[in-house]
Amino acid sequence: MKKVMVGMSGGVDSSVAALLLREHGYEVMGVTLKLFSDEDIVQAEKEGKTCCALSDVEDARSVAYRLGFEHLVFNFKDNFREYVMTNFAERYLCGRTPNPCIECNRHVKFDKMLRRAMELGYDYIATGHYAVREYDESTGRYLLKRPADRSKDQTYVLYALTQEQLAHTLFPLGTLEKTQVRAIAEKAGLVNSNKPDSQDICFVPDGKYSEFIRKFTGKTVPEGDFVDTSGKVLGRHKGIINYTVGQRKHLGISLGKPAYVVRKDVAANTVTLGDETDLYTKALIADDVNLISVEEVTEPMRITAKTRYSQTEQPAVLTGLGNGEYMVEFDEPQRAITSGQAVVFYDGDTVVGGGTIR
Numbered sequence: 001m002k003k004v005m006v007g008m009s010g011g012v013d014s015s016v017a018a019l020l021l022r023e024h025g026y027e028v029m030g031v032t033l034k035l036f037s038d039e040d041i042v043q044a045e046k047e048g049k050t051c052c053a054l055s056d057v058e059d060a061r062s063v064a065y066r067l068g069f070e071h072l073v074f075n076f077k078d079n080f081r082e083y084v085m086t087n088f089a090e091r092y093l094c095g096r097t098p099n100p101c102i103e104c105n106r107h108v109k110f111d112k113m114l115r116r117a118m119e120l121g122y123d124y125i126a127t128g129h130y131a132v133r134e135y136d137e138s139t140g141r142y143l144l145k146r147p148a149d150r151s152k153d154q155t156y157v158l159y160a161l162t163q164e165q166l167a168h169t170l171f172p173l174g175t176l177e178k179t180q181v182r183a184i185a186e187k188a189g190l191v192n193s194n195k196p197d198s199q200d201i202c203f204v205p206d207g208k209y210s211e212f213i214r215k216f217t218g219k220t221v222p223e224g225d226f227v228d229t230s231g232k233v234l235g236r237h238k239g240i241i242n243y244t245v246g247q248r249k250h251l252g253i254s255l256g257k258p259a260y261v262v263r264k265d266v267a268a269n270t271v272t273l274g275d276e277t278d279l280y281t282k283a284l285i286a287d288d289v290n291l292i293s294v295e296e297v298t299e300p301m302r303i304t305a306k307t308r309y310s311q312t313e314q315p316a317v318l319t320g321l322g323n324g325e326y327m328v329e330f331d332e333p334q335r336a337i338t339s340g341q342a343v344v345f346y347d348g349d350t351v352v353g354g355g356t357i358r
Contacts, residue, residue: 003027004124005117010056012192013128015063016181020172022067030064030071032057035080059192076112083107085203089213095266096340097244100201106160124170129154132174133166142166144292144351149177156309159344159354160290210241224269226253237271240264246336280333286326286343289355303345303352307337313346
């Protein structure tokens with residue numbers, strides 16, 4: 001009997017993933033990852049957040065008990081602090097806009113948890129992500145594909161998975177719709193069958209990124225100049241970490257017409273404001289690229305790509321530039337391509353790979 005360690009967040013998706021694996025004959029153990037200090041978890045619970053609160057551990061334990069398998073809690077808070085929280089704060093201070101969910105998947109869930117599973121003699125780890133993992137006999141490569149429920153597609157935050165990680169990872173929900181998942185949970189009498197999905201970044205539950213960065217780093221971010229696209233000073237901004245490309249609201253400046261954050265320059269400590277048309281560009285360069293469906297890209301490749309989680313993929317051409325860098329040239333200009341965010345490449349339903357926008 002194959003053994004699988006299921007990452008259980010306390011939510012309905014990971015709980016049903018464990019249930020399905022149990023029904024398919026796997027020996028299952030559930031694990032919940034402790035990613036915060038005790039005081040951080042208490043604060044999250046006070047604010048009514050469903051991610052990483054103490055109640056989530058109890059929900060996961062309750063499901064494991066009902067389904068008849070062991071449940072453990074692993075303390076990965078040092079890893080999470082280093083690879084996710086510190087990374088998030090440092091990149092923001094450098095003027096970039098990182099995606100911490102991708103870094104958590106890359107360094108914690110599919111690295112640290114997988115290593116622990118292998119050490120304990122498990123064959124696989126599994127999560128409640130909506131994605132499909134397949135093996136391509138013709139190429140000898142594991143593939144990551146979009147799920148049946150396109151509205152829940154999470155392949156964007158999974159693009160960094162390596163071949164080794166995919167070889168030992170299962171996604172039981174890939175062929176199901178979210179409504180089916182909740183129905184399965186309700187039929188099984190799981191305590192979290194109607195539990196709402198978590199939304200915000202788990203360590204910034206109120207969405208106030210700048211306040212988190214100031215508290216986490218202890219750094220004071222100086223005010224600077226708002227400038228227009230020609231460099232003319234328009235007024236003063238309250239610190240570069242308070243703004244992101246594409247932002248229109250809460251700028252604290254009135255120009256008599258809508259203004260958008262077009263660019264941030266940390267060295268000059270300026271935030272460039274412009275019209276919405278100034279947000280559109282046709283090309284980007286990505287680094288820190290991970291390829292999944294192919295080993296390398298040796299000539300220009302037709303793909304679709306998206307530069308944010310909620311975006312619909314857009315037609316483009318992917319070209320390798322050497323030194324690990326790739327250019328993505330879109331057929332049509334794209335709005336608010338943002339440094340630090342991920343760009344993910346697709347060939348139909350298959351993830352070609354992805355990287356970080358430079």
